[in-house]
Amino acid sequence: MRLIQCDHQGQVRAALVENEKQVRLLDADTLTLARRAIGRGKPLEDVVASALTETRLDYQQLIDEKHLLLPLTHPDPAHCLVTGTGLTHLGSADTRSAMHAKAQADDAELTDSMRMFKLGVENGKPAAGETGAQPEWFYKGDGGCVVAPEAEIPVPGFAEDAGEEPELAGLYVIGDDGTPWRVGFAIGNEFSDHVTERFNYLWLAHSKLRACSFGPELLVGELPSHLEGTSRIVRDGETLWEKPFLTGEANMAHSLANLEHHHFKYANFRRPGDVHVHFFGTATLSFADGIRTREGDRFEIALADFGRPLRNALRFEAVTSATVEIPSL
The missing domain is CATH 3.90.850.10 (Fumarylacetoacetase-like, C-terminal domain)
Known part of the structure; x- marks a missing residue:
């Protein structure tokens, strides 16, 4: 499993990399997801699976529009x-x-x-x-x-x-x-x-x-x-x-x-x-x-x-x- 972070509508959000062209937005940033996993005593992969949204974003567009962020901040x-x-x-x-x-x-x-x-x-x-x-x-x-x-x-x-x-x-x-x-x-x-x-x-x-x-x-x-x-x-x-x-x-x-x-x-x-x-x-x-x-x-x-x-x-x-x-x- 691979994650990125991006600026989505002014908010820092994590996203699951589905392939080299597309990512699927998650409901929080990576730090929040990690803390969620620690608090629940669950693997991060399980927490990511439950945090998936239906929003998919174009990976290259994130780069071109300078919305790509560090994967953990x-x-x-x-x-x-x-x-x-x-x-x-x-x-x-x-x-x-x-x-x-x-x-x-x-x-x-x-x-x-x-x-x-x-x-x-x-x-x-x-x-x-x-x-x-x-x-x-x-x-x-x-x-x-x-x-x-x-x-x-x-x-x-x-x-x-x-x-x-x-x-x-x-x-x-x-x-x-x-x-x-x-x-x-x-x-x-x-x-x-x-x-x-x-x-x-x-x-x-x-x-x-x-x-x-x-x-x-x-x-x-x-x-x-x-x-x-x-x-x-x-x-x-x-x-x-x-x-x-x-x-x-x-x-x-x-x-x-x-x-x-x-x-x-x-x-x-x-x-x-x-x-x-x-x-x-x-x-x-x-x-x-x-x-x-x-x-x-x-x-x-x-x-x-x-x-x-x-x-x-x-x-x-x-x-x-x-x-x-x-x-x-």
């Missing part, structure tokens, strides 16, 4: 936390062997990044009931940093780079008792400043404070363990760069359960009513192939199991030399 962006984990994937097929070879080196020869990767390879998929290795973790912002599918991703004037990161995103709602509930998964473009990160890995936190996007569709239910996708950059109507990528647990050093545990083990991430968007990491970057993006470039990230691709164009904001001056009260 909170009415107050401050109550949506956007985070992620890195160094979680084994790498694409052509680089996996090399990564494993480096991970066998003595600890004294490893960079901090490779040590972190090695921890995941060795203990990122613990047995049920056991705690595995902590992953790298980062904060991106609240719901205000996320742009809808088909919308432009803003690039701040001080940015050194504007690069895509194709990955899975887990979408969660925190129940009234503080229990995190997984609503589903979506295609994500975590989007980072790789030049800033490359200068010094301690600037990773700065490099992640950028906009991002996920969707357009929310996959409800079990996630396939092996997923093959394509990441593409389109410039002036032509494909500038394209590369396949692998994701899903079969292609990851960490299990999803381990990544979720190390995020939600913190009590402040279990605040009732909050929405969480958590990116699970990537293995494919155009930046690694020397690509530098520019105004108007469009990212297209596709995974067949997730329906329509996630597409966003770039919009570079004006460069300003002004510093942020903070007045005293």
